[in-house]
Amino acid sequence: MNAHSLFPASPPRLFPLRSISSVSPSGTHRIGVSDDIAVECRNLCFSASTRPGISVPILRDCSFRIPSGQLWMLLGPNGCGKSTLLKILADVVNPTSGTVFVEKPKNFVFQNPDHQVVMPTVEADVAFGLGKYPDMSQEEVKSRVMTALDAVGMRDYMQRPIQTLSGGQKQRVAIAGALAEACKVLLLDELTTFLDESDQLGVIKAVKDLINAKKGGDVTALWVTHRLEELEYADGAVYMENGRVVRHGDAATILDFIKAKQSSYIDQIGF
Numbered sequence: 001m002n003a004h005s006l007f008p009a010s011p012p013r014l015f016p017l018r019s020i021s022s023v024s025p026s027g028t029h030r031i032g033v034s035d036d037i038a039v040e041c042r043n044l045c046f047s048a049s050t051r052p053g054i055s056v057p058i059l060r061d062c063s064f065r066i067p068s069g070q071l072w073m074l075l076g077p078n079g080c081g082k083s084t085l086l087k088i089l090a091d092v093v094n095p096t097s098g099t100v101f102v103e104k105p106k107n108f109v110f111q112n113p114d115h116q117v118v119m120p121t122v123e124a125d126v127a128f129g130l131g132k133y134p135d136m137s138q139e140e141v142k143s144r145v146m147t148a149l150d151a152v153g154m155r156d157y158m159q160r161p162i163q164t165l166s167g168g169q170k171q172r173v174a175i176a177g178a179l180a181e182a183c184k185v186l187l188l189d190e191l192t193t194f195l196d197e198s199d200q201l202g203v204i205k206a207v208k209d210l211i212n213a214k215k216g217g218d219v220t221a222l223w224v225t226h227r228l229e230e231l232e233y234a235d236g237a238v239y240m241e242n243g244r245v246v247r248h249g250d251a252a253t254i255l256d257f258i259k260a261k262q263s264s265y266i267d268q269i270g271f
């Protein structure tokens with residue numbers, strides 16, 4: 001097994017999650033929380049209808065909170081529910097029950113950059129999302145585009161045709177598009193899946209630098225990944241298995257927890 005990957009199959013859950021607080025399970029609603037929390041889920045559940053009358057639980061009673069101005073990772077074995085949880089946070093999918101809070105404005109960046117860089121040049125692409133503000137002046141648009149491209153180290157590429165960029169550069173442009181809209185929360189779904197090692201590190205460092213540069217807690221990011229080595233850049237992490245949040249907390253503690261589980265799994269299967 002690759003030392004940096006997670007588990008080929010889910011071993012049994014070891015630790016229960018301490019719930020944040022009790023809420024009424026009757027339906028879902030968006031909640032208000034204190035200023036220093038950017039993301040919070042309480043007892044979040046999601047079930048999908050696979051056939052008429054058949055509903056399969058995908059997320060089960062998920063609770064965690066992420067402080068403002070931090071980079072957090074969302075980890076877990078294949079199919080544990082990471083992308084579904086991220087889509088709920090992004091309002092792409094509605095939960096079945098529980099409560100969710102995500103500071104606004106927020107933006108969701110997909111796994112495959114080719115699915116979201118849509119305009120012919122870098123400048124036009126980063127400005128694209130600002131089209132929803134018809135009253136915004138051209139000067140303001142230009143200034144936001146330049147600031148966002150600066151933040152991800154892509155200002156020199158402003159006039160470049162999109163199709164000439166590498167995968168990692170496209171990811172940075174997609175992130176710049178989210179930043180140009182002055183988003184407070186970035187929801188990032190396995191951005192490094194299609195990238196080579198230097199592009200992977202470049203993208204994650206760009207996000208980390210951006211968060212560090214905004215020390216006032218302006219930008220918070222939740223990053224879905226399978227790569228344990230990426231935890232090194234994170235302030236905190238949420239670890240899921242089988243639709244449940246098993247652990248959440250500071251990145252070093254979660255890394256130790258996952259490594260201990262891997263060792264115990266390897267012992268169990270006798271490698």
Ligand SMILES: Nc1ncnc2c1ncn2[C@@H]1O[C@H](COP(=O)(O)OP(=O)(O)OP(=O)(O)O)[C@@H](O)[C@H]1O
Nearest residue numbers: 048049050058076077078079080081082083084085
């Ligand atoms: N609309 C749906 N209908 C039926 N099953 C679904 C639906 N959405 C998600 N699932 C199932 O829910 C489980 C969780 O999917 P999800 O994509 O959230 O997992 P993941 O942790 O992101 O996986 P991976 O690491 O492989 O990307 C999977 O078994 C998936 O097949």
